[in-house]
Amino acid sequence: PSILSSNMMILQTTPPAVNFSADTLVTKGTHLVETIKTTPANELMETTAQAVLKFGLKVLLAVAIYLVGAWLIRKTKALIARTFEKRNTDKTLSTFIQSLVTATLWVVLILAMVGTLGINTTSIAALLAAGGMAIGMAMSGTVQNFAGGLILLAFKPFKVGDYVATQGYFGWISEISIVHTKLVTTDNREITIPNGALANGNIDNYSRRNPYRLSIWFSVAYGTDLDQLRDV
DSSP states (O other): OHHHHHHHHHHHHHOOOOOOOHHHHHHHHHHHHHHOOOOOHHHHHHHHHHHHHHHHHHHHHHHHHHHHHHHHHHHHHHHHHHHHHTOHHHHHHHHHHHHHHHHHHHHHHHHHHHHHTTHHHHHHHHHHHHHHHHHHTTTHHHHHHHHHHHHHHHHOOOOOOHHHHHHHEEEEEEEEESSEEEEEEEOOOOEEEEEEHHSSEEESSSSSSSSSSOOOOOOTTTTTOHHHHHHO
């Protein structure tokens, strides 16, 4: 019974939701002004100094976190670059992973700084998630090409310099980026193909297995000497 009465007391003393109406804000502002007027000057100065000192310490801590975090991000980026260079990783994949890791670390660093200053990061994270979802829905085609670029970088059906046939075009691969691939045709045209279409389409790579057979069809007259034809 004592526990039940205690719980009932807690439920009864729970404050109501805060009302952010204009009258409430005016009342709170008036109350704050009256409190400042009635508070002794020395006590007010002491309270203000403590608040400023507390906020200043938070700012210094946020600056320290920024400096250390920025240094760690630079070191991490350099470490990733050296690792990929030693393993002779494709330049496109290396650049993409460096950019992705760097951007992620910067977001984490900014959230850590904001949290150190005492700002609620939950609402900021929710806002970023909602914004990312809206951008993703608006750029669904670009997201598909981005995913296709990841597939091409992971499975490597071709590389720069390969002669391929895809999407109705024949030519040499000149550039592979995250969202599109450039192909130079035999008549020196540069074709830009979205990676989404490449990842979901057929790719005929003539350079993967050398040498490859070149079939040339031609006609000869009936009665031609076959031995002489082969010699020619």
